[in-house]
Amino acid sequence: MKHKQIETDKLILKVGEGRTYNCGTMTAIFKADENETNEKYSISEWWLEPNLEGVGAHLHEDNDEVFYVLEGTTSILVGDNWIDAEKGTFIRIPAKTIHDFCNRTDKKTGVLNFFIPGGFERSMPSIVKWFEENK
Template identity: 75%
Template sequence: MEHKNNKSDTIILKAGEGRTYNCGSMTAVFKVDENESDDKYSISEWWLEPNSDGPGAHQHEDNDEVFYGIEGTTSILVGNKWVDVEKGTFLRIPAKTIHDFANKTTEMCGVLNFFIPGGFERNMPSIVKWFEKNK
């Protein structure tokens, strides 16, 4: 997925700006994709509606993930334990670790996600289609 920015460009995006993907009760806003970071990372915001599930338990064979709470409380499954990530909370999940996230509250929640190395955004068109078919 190519974008107008490359690894040597400064990228400035205001709140809500980026490439938006609607996934049912989740919305992903990608701020930086792999081609903009020389394949080193992808950065996105993930927003969940109140009382909603996330993507389902999964793992990434070769990618670490970092989550940083930006609004509300996001419940994140790490292995077999749920952890509450509130605004300002940092969480690193190493590769090969089962994880998931959900919003178990009555308020909107959001996390900033760093996917290392990059490339997760390649999956977003098929993820959006899956959520459209499985509402």
């Protein structure tokens, strides 16, 4: 996926700016990804509508993930434990660790996600398609 920016360019994005992917009751906004970071990391916001079940427990063989709660309370599975992470909570999930996230509240929640190393955005077209076919 190629963009106008490369890893040596400065990136300044305002609220809501970035590459937006609609996933049903969840929206992802990618702020920086592989060609902008030389494949070192991907950064995205994930906004979850109220009472969202989650994406499903999964793990990444070679990627760490960092979540930082931007708004509301997001429930995040880390290994065997669900954590109700309030605004300002920081969570680092090492590679090969089962995880999931959902919104068990009646208010919209948002998390900032760092995917290390990068490349997660390559999966977004197929993820969007899956949500379109499984409403």
